[in-house]
Amino acid sequence: MAVFVMPFYFYYISPHPREIKRFGVTYMTMNNPFYEVINNELLKEIESRGDQLIVRDPLLNFTKQKEQIEQFIAMKVDGIFVNPVDSKALEPTLKKAKEAGIPVIAIDVPLSDSTSLVSTIVSDNYDAGVQCARHIMTHYDSGTIALLKHSAVQSASDRIRGFKDTIASDSRFRIVNEAECLGQLEIAMPQTQQMLQETPDVTIIMALNDPSALGAKAALKTLDRDDVRIYGVDGTPEMKTLIGQDPSISGTVAQSPYVIGQTAIRSMYDYLERKPVAKDIVIEVEMIDEKTISRFSKGGWQ
Structure with a gap:
């Protein structure tokens, strides 16, 4: 009589599975194709790593953008990208992100006070x-x-x-x-x-x-x-x-929204991986x- 032995399969389950990272981004307005291109560059890299990007549009309203950043902080996102509606008034809100241990990178528009920023990435x-x-x-x-x-x-x-x-x-x-x-x-x-x-x-x-x-x-x-x-x-x-x-x-x-977007997301991941990140990155422009x-x-x- 034939005896059939069922094979045993062993699967390794890591005791420390990778946690999905979530990032928030708020643009001054999405009524500008320049920001759509930057967003696509962020999204492409983030999704390729299995992470998530939450996109917000304050419609050129500073109060709305402030509220959006506060929502990101409450959600405990892993990082925030901000394209400021107002370069002067946003620092107190970004300070809250810093105090919560959330890195913030400014894209395309610098802030008058960059104390709470990991990096600023802009054209010249x-x-x-x-x-x-x-x-x-x-x-x-x-x-x-x-x-x-x-x-x-x-x-x-x-x-x-x-x-x-x-x-x-x-x-x-x-x-x-x-x-x-x-x-x-x-x-x-x-x-x-x-x-x-x-x-x-x-x-x-x-x-x-x-x-x-x-x-x-x-x-x-x-x-x-x-x-x-x-x-x-x-x-x-x-x-x-x-x-x-x-x-x-x-x-x-x-100016190049591709370069700005790629530089921003690379800088964010570098920071999270404890690699050095430049405080100010200025990208050259060219007359057409x-x-x-x-x-x-x-x-x-x-």
């Missing part, structure tokens, strides 16, 4: 403004300039400051009007219309980012103005497509105009 925003001003100074004989700003956010104010500091050295150019637009196309459009009605001699518009530059472009169309040249900052696919095709768009300074556009993909970000 001051140089973006400098590059726009230098392009104007070398491509035009003279001009009257209007500015589209977002003063509550340091990255945007750094761009305008770099622009102002540089253009002030050339008496051929004058800034004659300024308006706040929160970096939003739908706000930049009426603000540009109003500035051009107040100062119709404007020939150049310096916008803090590409969405506001596109809002300025829409305003020019409604006013039937073809004598104004526009500069932006971002290097969005929409803006790059217009360079060399639309005479009103003179240029944009390219009709001469250099061929080096860039028009269909995507750089």
Whole structure:
């Protein structure tokens, strides 16, 4: 009689299974494709490790962003990424995260007080403004300039400051009007219309980012103005497509949401693994105009 012996299988179960890490991120607004790209880079790396990302959008409302960070703290997340609505007012809330042992990394926008941050990862925003001003100074004989700003956010104010500091050295150019637009196309459009009605001699518009530059472009169309040249900052696919095709768009300074996102998530994991992390990481930017556009993909970000 045959005897069948059932095989025994031994499985090793680790006494210390890896715990899933949870991260929170709050952007000033998701109404900007730049932040969508950064978020995708965070999500891609986090999910590849089996971890989770909780995404919040305060809709440019500081109070909502403050509440979102406090919710992350209450959830005891493993790390927080913040793209500040207000560069000055958020420190007391971030201090609570630090006291709770939760690392915080600022992305794209620095804070005035970085005491509670592990790291800040931004483009060279001051140089973006400098590059726009230098392009104007070398491509035009003279001009009257209007500015589209977002003063509550340091990255945007750094761009305008770099622009102002540089253009002030050339008496051929004058800034004659300024308006706040929160970096939003739908706000930049009426603000540009109003500035051009107040100062119709404007020939150049310096916008803090590409969405506001596109809002300025829409305003020019409604006013039937073809004598104004526009500069932006971002290097969005929409803006790059217009360079060399639309005479009103003179240029944009390219920053890379891919690099910002990849650097941010790498820095967070490095910190959690007790590896050294730089306190301030500044990523170079580059001017895109009709001469250099061929080096860039028009269909995507750089």
